[in-house]
Amino acid sequence: MNMLDATASQKVVLANVNPTSNEDDLDCVKIEKRSILHTQLRKLGIQIEYTGKIFQIDFIHEWDYKYWTRIVRYLITCIIVFVLTVPVDLSSAITLSLTYVVKKMVSDNNLVRHLDAYETTGNIRTICSNKTEILTINL
Numbered sequence: 001m002n003m004l005d006a007t008a009s010q011k012v013v014l015a016n017v018n019p020t021s022n023e024d025d026l027d028c029v030k031i032e033k034r035s036i037l038h039t040q041l042r043k044l045g046i047q048i049e050y051t052g053k054i055f056q057i058d059f060i061h062e063w064d065y066k067y068w069t070r071i072v073r074y075l076i077t078c079i080i081v082f083v084l085t086v087p088v089d090l091s092s093a094i095t096l097s098l099t100y101v102v103k104k105m106v107s108d109n110n111l112v113r114h115l116d117a118y119e120t121t122g123n124i125r126t127i128c129s130n131k132t133e134i135l136t137i138n139l
Contacts, residue, residue: 037094 034042 041090
């Protein structure tokens with residue numbers, strides 16, 4: 001938690017900031033909700049970080065120098081490959097899936113105002129309409 005009580009699924013954004021003012025004005029700060037996918041990817045990154053720290057603590061003290069240097073080289077190579085490939089592939093896969101879903105929704109004459117709306121559609125259990133066909137959703 002930070003000073004504005006933003007949760008893991010929220011981020012703090014500065015709005016209407018005056019660069020000449022030196023005052024700490026909390027009225028110019030707003031809290032925006034993160035998308036579900038962004039929250040889950042953030043949790044995955046934290047889990048990978050904790051796993052790496054656990055392996056580091058467990059294995060550093062038990063092995064002698066020869067094995068330790070070899071493992072460190074392997075880990076560095078794995079981390080380099082992971083860091084170089086995953087962000088590029090992940091962002092392109094998300095962009096392609098977003099594009100496909102939005103095009104499909106537009107072809108079905110659905111109005112798409114927010115691109116992250118397709119993420120929340122996976123959480124909808126039932127969609128109900130009344131006599132005038134006004135849709136209500138059950139989240």
